[in-house]
Amino acid sequence: MAQADDWQPSAIAGALAGRAELLQQLRAFFAARGVLEVDTPLLCSDTITDPAITPIACDQAGAKRWLQTSPEYAMKRLLAAGSGPIYQVCKAFRAGEAGGRHNPEFTLLEWYRPGFSLAALMAEVAELVQAVLGTSLHRVVSYRELFQQHLGVDPFVLGAEELERFARQRLDYSGGSEDRDTWLDLLLTHLIEPELEGLVFVYDYPASQAALARLRQEGDITVAERFELYVNGVELANGYFELTDATEQRARFEADNRALAARGEPTRPIDARLLAAMESGLPSCAGVALGLDRLLMMKLGAERVQDVLSFDWSRC
Amino acid sequence: MASYSTNEFRSGLKVMLDGDPCSIIENEFVKPGKGQAFNRVRLRNLKSGRVWERTFKSGESLEGADVMDRTMEYLYSDGEFWHFMEPDTYEQYQADKDAVGDAAQWLKEGDRCEVTLYNDSPLAVVAANFVELEITETDPGVKGDTASGGSKPATLSTGAVVKVPLFLSQGEIIRIDTRSGEYVGRGKS
Known part of the structure; x- marks a missing residue:
């Protein structure tokens, strides 16, 4: 048998202790606020339909199971069953996401606050991140203002062709014509994110990027009640004022599956238990998922996610 | 491919x-x-x-591109092409001005260098990181001046012009870092 020369951890000095300390700090934070720690299954019979995320399937005694891309659905079932405020620290899995800031297996901190508005949850996220990182600077800006301030364009008004022309003048993009959201993602990640300094909350996303957030009419546009938190240009957390309407939820799952089919990809099983829980009554709540490995990177000043993992993807 | x-x-x-x-x-x-x-x-x-x-x-x-880097020996230039040989197979390649580029000023016959082959013909040439070349022309050396830190231009056997310390004279062999084009010391040979 060949001698493996990569048995040693990828974690840099201080990363293991830093993670243990961070977990203690988080648990104290939530205990003080009366938020209950929960633990939900990672290997489930259904998965998400989001076309931008590829789940990993496993064979379990001949039956297909899915490694969870986030604990969202199981946690919402607990909320519908009357759990009250809950949080969880767990592993999540997303196929193909490997790089300096991504590992296909990663750790999420996810929590739900019944009765909270999106603004109230953003304030709590800011409190937690500031407590961990010791930084207080923060800016709160809508998605529309963000594009207007950094690029001078209105992301709710420009069509796909105009966005494409704008993007191609500034970036060498290999692909052909894309939909509006792809151009917006390209502009956001390449031209705006690198300019974001400190803690920045972005809220009120285009309705087409709602995922599991509620929609709201805001003057002339429809926005998704969703936020993202950036720390020095790195995406750290994604939150929603949660959709509670089971009929609307089912329609979004089905639209996702149509989008997958149109791309020639297999459709995915719709989580009937989540829909049943929503029908029985998901309390009005706000929820957020935060990348714990990235938070640890920021706390330690690490350059790459590999630096804060015991064994990164190439060593496990 | x-x-x-x-x-x-x-x-x-x-x-x-x-x-x-x-x-x-x-x-x-x-x-x-x-x-x-x-x-x-x-x-x-x-x-x-x-x-x-x-x-x-x-x-x-x-x-994928059919590109590979090979260590070769520089043979000679005929004015239009630079000729290289693979030491193991004795196979010879000729590279034009575009392929040789800036490396031309550091190539001395018999030296090893890196030749990038594309579809089996030279695409680029990179001289060794350090080469030793003879000074063919420079102002007379200032004897004993090893401390003043001044420098003067010197033309080398390949035609390259580099800055050298004042104490060096024509006919001396010097060592050059080809990546920066800087004098790094007297040659061993």
Whole structure:
């Protein structure tokens, strides 16, 4: 048998202790606020339909199971069953996401606050991140203002062709014509994110990027009640004022599956238990998922996610 | 040639892009949590030397380029072409002015250098990091002046002009770092 020369951890000095300390700090934070720690299954019979995320399937005694891309659905079932405020620290899995800031297996901190508005949850996220990182600077800006301030364009008004022309003048993009959201993602990640300094909350996303957030009419546009938190240009957390309407939820799952089919990809099983829980009554709540490995990177000043993992993807 | 998907892009991988062979310098995976995944790639066009950044949609693939780096011996120049030989096979290659480029000023007959072959013909030549060349022309040496830190231009046997300390004279062999074009010391030979 060949001698493996990569048995040693990828974690840099201080990363293991830093993670243990961070977990203690988080648990104290939530205990003080009366938020209950929960633990939900990672290997489930259904998965998400989001076309931008590829789940990993496993064979379990001949039956297909899915490694969870986030604990969202199981946690919402607990909320519908009357759990009250809950949080969880767990592993999540997303196929193909490997790089300096991504590992296909990663750790999420996810929590739900019944009765909270999106603004109230953003304030709590800011409190937690500031407590961990010791930084207080923060800016709160809508998605529309963000594009207007950094690029001078209105992301709710420009069509796909105009966005494409704008993007191609500034970036060498290999692909052909894309939909509006792809151009917006390209502009956001390449031209705006690198300019974001400190803690920045972005809220009120285009309705087409709602995922599991509620929609709201805001003057002339429809926005998704969703936020993202950036720390020095790195995406750290994604939150929603949660959709509670089971009929609307089912329609979004089905639209996702149509989008997958149109791309020639297999459709995915719709989580009937989540829909049943929503029908029985998901309390009005706000929820957020935060990348714990990235938070640890920021706390330690690490350059790459590999630096804060015991064994990164190439060593496990 | 094999084709490579964005997740196989590594520093040093040679691929075909817009009809030219290119070398990948850096590949960064960029993805909003709820959005499209991209690969932001820095490349060097091996023909023009141009370095730039292009973004791919994750999952796209590129054809590999038939490019390889070989250590060869520089034989001679006939004025139009520079001739190189692979030491193991004695196979000879001729490179034109575009392929040799800036390396020409550091090539001394018999020295080893790196030749990049594309479809089996030289695409680029990189001189060894350090070469030893003779000074063929410079102002007379100032004896004993090893401390003043002054310098003067010197023309070398290959035609290159470099800055050297004042104490050096015509006929001396000096050692040059070809990456910076700087004098690093007296030669051993």
